Amino acid sequence: MRAPARAFLSKGVNMKKKPIIAIAVFVALLIPATLSACGFSGDSEGGVISWLFYTISQLSSGIWLSLALFAFTLIFSMPLGLLVCFLRRSRFKVVELLAKFYISVMRGTPLMLQLLVVYFGPYYVFKIPLSTEYNFYAAIIGFSLNYAAYFAEIYRSGIEAVPKGQYEASDVLGYSRSQTFMKIVFPQMVRHIIPPVTNEIITLVKDTSLAFAIAFVEMFTMAKQLAAADSNIMPLFVAGLFYYLFNLIVSFVMGLLEKKMNYYQK
Amino acid sequence: MKLLEINNIKKTFDDLEVLKDISISVSEGEVVSILGPSGSGKSTLLRCATLLETMDAGTLKYGGETVCEDVDGKSVYVSKSKIKKIKNYFGLVFQNFNLFPHYTVIKNICDAPIHIQKRDKKEVEAEAMSLLEQMGISDKVDYYPCQLSGGQQQRVAIARALAMNPKILFFDEPTSALDPELTSEILKVLRYLASKKMTMVIVTHEIDFARNVSDRVIFMDDGYIVEQGKPEDVIDNPENDRVRAFLNKLK
Numbered sequence: 001m002r003a004p005a006r007a008f009l010s011k012g013v014n015m016k017k018k019p020i021i022a023i024a025v026f027v028a029l030l031i032p033a034t035l036s037a038c039g040f041s042g043d044s045e046g047g048v049i050s051w052l053f054y055t056i057s058q059l060s061s062g063i064w065l066s067l068a069l070f071a072f073t074l075i076f077s078m079p080l081g082l083l084v085c086f087l088r089r090s091r092f093k094v095v096e097l098l099a100k101f102y103i104s105v106m107r108g109t110p111l112m113l114q115l116l117v118v119y120f121g122p123y124y125v126f127k128i129p130l131s132t133e134y135n136f137y138a139a140i141i142g143f144s145l146n147y148a149a150y151f152a153e154i155y156r157s158g159i160e161a162v163p164k165g166q167y168e169a170s171d172v173l174g175y176s177r178s179q180t181f182m183k184i185v186f187p188q189m190v191r192h193i194i195p196p197v198t199n200e201i202i203t204l205v206k207d208t209s210l211a212f213a214i215a216f217v218e219m220f221t222m223a224k225q226l227a228a229a230d231s232n233i234m235p236l237f238v239a240g241l242f243y244y245l246f247n248l249i250v251s252f253v254m255g256l257l258e259k260k261m262n263y264y265q266k
Numbered sequence: 267m268k269l270l271e272i273n274n275i276k277k278t279f280d281d282l283e284v285l286k287d288i289s290i291s292v293s294e295g296e297v298v299s300i301l302g303p304s305g306s307g308k309s310t311l312l313r314c315a316t317l318l319e320t321m322d323a324g325t326l327k328y329g330g331e332t333v334c335e336d337v338d339g340k341s342v343y344v345s346k347s348k349i350k351k352i353k354n355y356f357g358l359v360f361q362n363f364n365l366f367p368h369y370t371v372i373k374n375i376c377d378a379p380i381h382i383q384k385r386d387k388k389e390v391e392a393e394a395m396s397l398l399e400q401m402g403i404s405d406k407v408d409y410y411p412c413q414l415s416g417g418q419q420q421r422v423a424i425a426r427a428l429a430m431n432p433k434i435l436f437f438d439e440p441t442s443a444l445d446p447e448l449t450s451e452i453l454k455v456l457r458y459l460a461s462k463k464m465t466m467v468i469v470t471h472e473i474d475f476a477r478n479v480s481d482r483v484i485f486m487d488d489g490y491i492v493e494q495g496k497p498e499d500v501i502d503n504p505e506n507d508r509v510r511a512f513l514n515k516l517k
Binding site for chain 2: 163165166168169171172173174175176179183184187188191263264265
């Protein structure tokens with residue numbers, strides 16, 4: 001009885017090996033970064049492998065910070081985006097306007113400026129002295145607030161792509177508004193938004209480099225410092241390789257998710 | 267017993283008066299067909315009856331229980347919790363099915379009875395299986411709607427509505443999205459339900475079907491009921507010119 005459904009489901013789950021290689025290379029590059037945390041480092045004068053080992057171990061703390069900034073921003077901005085999306089769709093005009101204003105400011109001004117505001121704001125407004133740890137938190141807050149605005153609009157497009165008939169069918173069957181959203185609309189929305197969300201996540205990976213504006217020394221900032229110190233541009237390319245490989249993994253994972261959601265057609 | 271009573275309903279969209287003054291009542295076991303040209307207000311009447319639209323004026327009662335009263339020419343609805351209960355009273359089958367695409371056939375049918383009506387899962391599933399058998403699609407239990415033909419989807423939609431055990435079932439042009447072959451599939455199901463004494467109100471353009479199956483035919487035009495009565499009277503010997511002109515074009 002279940003066989004035809006399964007045949008339909010397995011359609012197109014034919015994965016290429018490339019992303020697995022990307023993951024392997026990425027993990028391999030992380031080894032020196034991990035080893036350097038244990039006090040192990042390569043040599044700037046030796047062969048290519050040794051040099052790469054040296055460069056990555058120099059970048060290591062920045063790599064982890066970039067990854068942390070990326071992960072925390074996603075964890076906070078995705079749910080926050082849903083909240084902003086709800087406010088944007090509110091029946092109350094005032095709430096809707098406030099959400100619209102928030103989105104327009106977040107999308108309409110440079111992220112770098114927003115980071116500066118979050119970083120220096122507490123000092124200028126409340127005279128709270130700046131601490132050295134705060135720049136990490138400020139970066140996470142700034143990125144999350146900014147990305148929430150973009151995610152809110154992506155969610156909205158996903159929600160509005162769900163046909164009106166779905167709401168009517170749920171209404172007649174007695175689903176409440178929240179039940180309709182959780183059971184009927186949300187799962188269909190998720191499917192609609194995977195491609196634009198993938199776009200946003202990939203942009204976020206690269207945007208983490210903007211955190212240098214508030215003296216947050218992530219990977220790219222470190223690579224610049226290393227390049228300046230050694231008068232060698234190569235560290236920047238090593239950093240570029242990291243972004244590229246990480247984004248390959250992101251698109252691979254999101255591609256899997258998209259296929260998983262393809263179990264039904266509209 | 268009157269299952270449905272609507273009195274003096276009025277409904278206006280912006281400046282367009284869609285329902286002008288309509289009263290209709292349906293008794294238990296009765297099959298009522300509503301005919302009429304596009305834009306005559308048939309669908310709006312059904313949508314008001316199923317609470318998808320709120321009516322501007324008039325009263326609505328299900329099985330004697332008031333859903334909305336007329337206070338100084340304006341409809342006033344009862345509390346939300348009462349409306350939630352009354353929604354168990356009726357079901358609606360849509361023109362374009364509106365199945366949930368991310369649920370399998372069985373989940374489409376069982377989800378609301380289990381989670382909204384809080385009925386026993388095993389009992390609901392057994393009932394759903396028997397409904398699917400009656401609909402002739404018991405082999406499609408684990409399919410997704412997109413894997414089914416339009417006729418099969420509509421039969422699932424009918425099973426979904428029936429699984430809620432409604433006392434009265436509304437159909438909004440249930441065959442208009444289907445080709446003639448699939449249409450006959452659905453009409454067969456409707457005939458079967460009529461033989462089981464299911465109370466039904468059907469908006470349709472299938473004149474032959476309306477004549478053969480319904481106990482009463484209502485002809486609507488321009489927001490009014492222009493003629494109603496036994497199908498052989500209304501369809502074969504219409505008194506009203508507008509009805510005669512409409513039916514002649516269909517022949």
